[in-house]
Amino acid sequence: MSKENEKTLEVYKEKAHLYLANSLEHDKLDPKRAEQKRVKLEKLITSYFLSLPEHAKIFEIGSGDGANAKFIQSLGFDITASYTADDFIKATQNQGLKTIKFNALENSFPEKYWAVFCWRVFVHFTKEDALKIM
């Protein structure tokens, strides 16, 4: 794991509460735009998983506030959300989502999945980190 990613994960660990509170607050600044972005992303997710069987197992790396995992679950898939920081894990478990601790640079997938979903996470990886994960 690169030093850069190590530092990033320290920040996510320390500031989980801020991230979770602010992601909702930011949406309130421009609710219309937030809704447009959500609709666009949900369309994209739906089209990605169109060919998967019903109840297929999907794994999400770095689930943020859990909204994408929740949406994937609403499509009938068996989604597992994941985080590196415990506070995020608790927040997502409270939403009724199966959630595990997972560092994409250090851990192997605990099971086989039909698909892995990962949104705005690779931005935190150096080229070497990204190639390792791929």
Ligand SMILES: C[S@@+](CC[C@H](N)C(=O)[O-])C[C@H]1O[C@@H](n2cnc3c(N)ncnc32)[C@H](O)[C@@H]1O
């Ligand atoms: C900008 S947030 C995006 C969260 C969510 N996917 C979204 O779009 O709202 C970046 C996420 O990448 C995760 N992340 C960064 N490095 C990671 C790593 N090595 N393994 C797993 N997750 C990682 C962070 O913990 C954080 O949840």
